[in-house]
Amino acid sequence: MIFQKLQPKISAIIADNNKVRDEKLLAVCQLLNENVEYYNWVGFYFANHENKTLHLGPYVGAETDHTVIPFGKGICGQVAESNANFVVPDVKAQDNYIACSLTVKSEIVVPLFVNGVNIGQIDIDSHVIDPFTEADERFLEFVNQEVAKLF
Numbered sequence: 001m002i003f004q005k006l007q008p009k010i011s012a013i014i015a016d017n018n019k020v021r022d023e024k025l026l027a028v029c030q031l032l033n034e035n036v037e038y039y040n041w042v043g044f045y046f047a048n049h050e051n052k053t054l055h056l057g058p059y060v061g062a063e064t065d066h067t068v069i070p071f072g073k074g075i076c077g078q079v080a081e082s083n084a085n086f087v088v089p090d091v092k093a094q095d096n097y098i099a100c101s102l103t104v105k106s107e108i109v110v111p112l113f114v115n116g117v118n119i120g121q122i123d124i125d126s127h128v129i130d131p132f133t134e135a136d137e138r139f140l141e142f143v144n145q146e147v148a149k150l151f
Contacts, residue, residue: 045120046119090106104127
């Protein structure tokens with residue numbers, strides 16, 4: 001399975017002392033985007049709990065206007081409040097969805113916890129309807145456990 005092969009590569013990126021945090025986050029995004037066929041946009045958002053907003057961090061994929069997202073708005077904003085994974089098999093069927101591009105068909109967002117606090121999330125868009133499985137969720141939870149070591 002591709003996820004098992006990627007896990008040690010994620011760990012190696014996080015452990016690399018020659019890169020600063022944002023370079024490591026970008027490398028994680030690039031690794032996922034290049035190795036998982038249906039991961040068409042991969043990025044991190046980070047929470048500002050004072051302002052109740054998410055702020056775009058490193059990402060790979062089409063440029064986005066969504067650099068700041070209020071808590072509760074769209075899939076990412078909902079995850080900031082719920083602290084739970086959110087899988088959207090078909091974005092057209094989702095009410096509270098912020099459209100990024102006509103090519104995006106589905107999305108998965110997994111929260112990033114540091115010391116029990118939701119500090120952000122990994123967000124992945126796909127050009128395929130309903131590609132995400134429980135294996136994606138477990139893998140992305142692993143990715144975020146590794147990323148949490150950077151904070």
